[in-house]
Amino acid sequence: VVVRAQAAAAPAVADAPLMVRAARGEATERAPCWMMRQAGSGCAPCWMMRQAGRYQAAYRELARKHPSFRERSETTELIVDISLQPFRSFKPDGVILFSDILTPLPGIGVPFEIDDNKGPLLDNPIRSKEQLKQLHKLDLSQLQFVGESLKLLRQEVGDQAAVLGFVGSPWTLATYIIEGASSSLYKTIKSMAYSEPALLDALLSHLADAMADYIRFQIDSGAQCVQIFDSWGGQLPPSQWDKWSGPYLRRVIESVKSTHPSTPLTLYANGSGGLLERLGATGADVVGLDWTVDMADARRRLGSKSVQGNVDPTVLFCGEAAIEAAVRDVLSKAGGKGHILNLGHGVLVGTPEEAVAHMFALSKSIKAAELVT
């Protein structure tokens, strides 16, 4: 009897984490929930004006001691510590690696810096065939800190949450590589699509193969789910997205699925209401939704595809009643199956940490069975 009781109480190690099960489209007893720190805002001046720091005090303190973003995001010990900050405070169901979509760029021959006031900066934006020659296959020896951090995170987190990796989409990375900085109009890259399509295609193809290799490396190092950020995909008219983002995303996803079929891939694009069906058709397992789409419409438009999102991040400034109403609205419209609860983008600078804690507590207390759908 004693032996049986112990067996029943032991954690089901063979079971995939809640988040992976939801990503696979399974019905879960409650919706898993995670959030990311805000990185992109889609409006460079908006985040530049708010350099007061990110939402967690622990992160702001660590950033004061280590003021260089490259140092914070390329030193194993700091990466692991920062990645675990939200896990320690809120026990989310997913722990995202602290890194950046630009982190792998030096590994293909594209150096960059992140300036506190100006954001990402590239000294030599790529705008000619000649410059393309500087690109090389992804050199994983330059990204060992990512592999080591993912391994350590898996050890720290155990079976309490899923460890999440991420990459930028070819189009979104190309906006930085070609514009040379954050952009609001994307004039240089959009012009290149018309004036030098072969050049843009060569860059995007290179990025697609490099990102497929990078995703594989993250999975082999311990990532249990990988998110692809097509953050600036929504800046393209859908007919142009079909030419300049969709095909390269499919190339990444098909390549990864051919070697690592069982790790769920999530695809997120900012301002993607006009692209939902297209995002679903890329082969990604989960579509990440921003808050401008009603969850019920997303469900109708995406069929049985798993979804992630999509509470408006600003509701976290509006008090507990508003948070609960927004969370319940999203949960009930998503139904208790194939849904990962999240904000429609990252946690905004200045968000009260208690509000984040409240949303996580709610996510754990609301069971799928009690949702009115």
Ligand code: 1CP
């Ligand atoms: O240290 C800082 O606080 C600087 C701000 C910051 C942060 C927190 C940057 C610079 N990068 C990051 C980390 C980051 N970047 C994460 C980890 C999140 C976490 O730990 O919770 C992630 C997932 C990213 C991804 C990223 N970087 C995206 C895609 C996600 C999105 O927001 O849509 C993008 C577009 C970037 C580029 C980037 N990195 C940083 C800045 C200031 C920017 C530019 C954003 C822009 O062009 O508007």
